[in-house]
Amino acid sequence: MTLPPFANEPVLELRRAPARQGLLDALAELDTTLPLRSPAWIGDDRDDGEALTSTDPSDPSRVVALAPCGGADAAGAAVTSAQQGFRAWSATGAAERAAVLLRAAEGMRRRRPALAALCVREAGKPWAEADADVCEAIDFLEFYARGALALERGRPLFQVTGERNTLSYGPRGVVAVIAPWNFPVAIPTGMVAAALATGNTVVLKPAEQAPGCGFALTAVLREAGVPPDALALVQGQGEAGAALVADPRVATIAFTGSGAVGLEILRSAAQLAPGQTQLKRCVIEMGGKNCIIVDGDADLDDAVPAIVRSAFDYAGQKCSAASRILVHEAIADALIERLAGAVEVLQVGAPGAFGSDVGPVIEREAARRVRRYTAQAAAAGRVVASRDELPAAGWYCPPTVVADVAPGTPVLSEEVFGPLLTVERVGSVDEACDRVDALPFALTGGLFSRNPDTVAHVARRSPVGNLYVNRKITAAMVGRQPFGGNRLSGTGTKAGGPDYLMSFVEPRVVTENTVRHGLVV
């Protein structure tokens, strides 16, 4: 099976009016079908409960999806189903599995406007990012399909006369995918696609805030030919996730989410349960405290818009979002003034309206957390940009910039996950690097400098998984910017990169003696 080379799914050209209209039409159509039934789906059984609801973050009175709230029982049943399906699915060749994933990519392509509209409603994602979310899901399907084909060929080994050595990679078993709400289509699709491509079977538990997206992507995969017992969907909250992690029959856990949950997963997965015959492997992506260093020679015409987008796109709810600016004192005042002015003109509003720069945060609890951190930063620093008027309904938080926060304030080292940005002055790039180095997180980072020596120096010193130079630090593209963090940000696996599938397989070496009675056969 040979495929054309991978290419990223092009995002919509929203600068053209017909493209915008297509999305608005899709949203209007979606609204006529709300609330969506988003059942759990184990084998051929659908469980149509209503215990779990997702609502529109920009208008919490609008219910987007209704789902059951499964617990340990549902998780157990799902693992049983996936375990039963493992033998057959793992025995299909990579070519067949790739073909299924490519059909799923095609299915998503056909439903792009509808899926983007669902992201807008269920996750409060502005249009450009909702569209990019669906494109990234398509990219993962296309990219891992190709990766699985390449992996099936194995790797060459040293051969001597009289023996034949082969190295191949086989699936590990049942993979529990525990997904976040902030990339409600892309991230679960990516983790599921990687597991399926390599011959594993999957139990997917989407975030409780995004059951509608979880069901929609499962439906696309099933429709494309993923067997019912190769992919189970469990809807639920933390209890279901914890049960999946603890289940002795689960071989691999793929998780993207908060640091606290990630650490708990690692702890639980390390515990050997009775009947367990395999060490659990964890692919964990957690948070960040992402800094952008701005050197004295930066072009502020470029840096200011890029910083604003890095910090405030999707209301700062990306794990890659910028939350600290470390600026050279020589240009700090100019940067702060321009940044403040640029943040003051940000349009705060409903994500479904074109022109909204900053939408709501995901839920009430998130809004409280962001306001708590904002107050903490304000008390320890100087607020240079904020907003008094916000839309009345919805979980909106004012986009805020706080300068010169006192060192040691927790907001400088903890993840906020909201539209809050702090700015600190540094005397040199090295001082900025020291501050980055002192953080436990190492996910993304940015640098604005026009000196090639400075760029090389920071690239060498920076511990982050993804360093972006003279551009925004969000919007990693599959195949172009393999994404994932180091240190306490994650296990160092890179989604959308050439090595990612290795986390879902185990290597097997077969050595065959080809000498029989002194004769090489």
Place this chain on the structure above:
Amino acid sequence: MGGGATAGVTQDDVLAVGRAIHAALPTGRGPRHALDDRAMDFAAADAELRAALFRFVDVVPACHSLDDLARHLTGFLGEVGDRPPAIAAAMRLGATRAGRTALGAASAAGVKHMAHRFIVGASVPDATGVLRELWHRGVASSVDLLGEATVTAQEADRYARRCREALQALADAHRDLPPRPHLEADGLGALPRANLSVKVSALTPLLRPEAPELGQRDAAVRLRDLLRTARELGAHLHIDMESFDSREAIAELVIDLLGEPEFADGPSAGVVLQAYLRDSPELCDRFIGCARDVPRRHPLVVRLVKGAYWDHEVVEARQHGWSVPVFEVKAESDRNFEALARRLLEARAAGVALRPAIASHNLRSVAYAVAVTRALGLSDDDLELQVLRGLGDDLQDALAACGLRVRTYCPVGDLVAGMAYLVRRLLENTSNEGFLSAQHEGTALEELLAAP
């Protein structure tokens, strides 16, 4: 008979005009100019070196000391693979502190010298001498205020204020100048002397590709104010076109505002049509329709350009996997330029209140527009030609000598803020496909005048 031989204009007609303009090009050039040209040729010859020099010119305003300047320069030059002796010498200088100071001073002076060629003054009062001298030599001007990008409301207000002050200063500077009839009137009436080009992206921080109405609404407030000022002063206000991301917003904004009853009596205003855009013929028709259907005292000026954001448009489209909005083959752009020039002139000849302004340094494009004008029975005064200060100086003199109306687009602003602009101009100048470089290489005149 080439592709230009359409409806009454033969290749011979174009050749005749082209030869006449070419014959009027200045010959004995000053040694200073010749030296600049040699430096340009030198940079144009090597892509890596050119990139290094552009990056250097770009960063000069952000360097805080001569030492810092030199460190950047040697950093960029260090990435050039094959180093000519002069570059190797610069790298050696960069190894010591004293050497860096000398290198920084020399390179800063070099950049400043080049900037003076393109930027006529730090402010309009500063530039008045140059502008008046151009007028005396039979050349009109349009001033463009350089500055940093607008990312805040305060910056938009500041730019609008600078534009108001510039309009006032331009009106003052042109008041007591001697008459130059062919610069001041055409068959449709009087032409303002004072002429300012403005950028919508500088008038609002809210230009969003996916929400054109947003920037349109915000810029309208400031642009309306400028239109009023221009009307009071009897000046012309020209609204520049920029990258494709803002094209819809700018086109809608200008068409809407000029249609407001308040502006039916003035000022004189203009728009820009970019021939490198594949869909430019549609916009051309909209402009013509607007000039025909919206009664205004001053005819709409349509400046036809090739377009200055070619690289940006191609890179952006490729990065996103979009179809490229510009013609990727230069000849297609050139052919479209001629077709659009013809369309505008035909509309004018058919009685539409529209003033075509053909802005190009390509002798063939200019000669074609002049030939079409004459073939349509229009007077030479019914056509305006435009060139860029620093790049089109020779062509400007030749066109003026031929009795054609030429307007020179003059950037104004301090050299530091103007650097980004300067780099763009340099990019255009040293592009290997550019007409000017072909001219330097001594391409035969007939070849330069061949139909694209």
